[in-house]
Amino acid sequence: MPVEDFDKFIDLAPYLNPTPYVVSQESTLARIFRLFRTMGLRHLMVVNKYVNP
Amino acid sequence: MDLLWPFIFLSQLYYMLSTIRHQAFPIIEFEQQRDKGDGHTLGTLNGIILRYQLMMILKNRAYGNRIHDTVRCRRMDFNEFMYGFLSLLCVSLAFLLRSVGSASSGDSSSSMACSLLFGDRLAVCANAALATNLA
Helix, strand or coil: CCCHHHCCCECCCCEEEECCEEEEEEEHHHHHHHHEEEHCCCCCEEEEECCCC | CEEECCCEEEHHHHHHCCCCCCCCEEEEEEECCCCCCCCCCCEEEEEEEEEEHHHHHCCCCCCCCCCCHHHHHHHHHHHHCCCCCCCCHHHCCCCCCCHHHHHCCCHHHHHHHHHHHHHHHHHHHHHHHHHHHCC
């Protein structure tokens, strides 16, 4: 990456996945394990009740 | 912190990618008025982006000097390779209703044709959306 591009901007909004799989921080391990295995997930967000990751 | 924002400087992204080995990054949206009294000052979860997608953005140089430049700087092959998520406004509701009606009245072959048409329609919408983005 050229150094002169370091002050450029990137707009990630068109490319981000707006609807990821999330679990609550109070979820049980069994439920999360089942979610991973049944949905074939590789990433899972843990959020609290204010939807903070 | 392994969090990103929808609009970031390239230097921030480069630092993040070089220091953190995660394969996906949550993207948050800061809210100014957020004080629940229990220390939750992080922004709301906006989405998730893969490291692979970030690398593709950097590789194809889909960035610009200002926020509005990024749309202009996208390459066509980059857009064909990696679709953004479509807006609901791209999907024509009239077409949906027509295809559903013909599928319910017709046989299985017509419903198959409808699904094919629907796929084509989505592709057409995607191309139209990309064209409007590029224009």
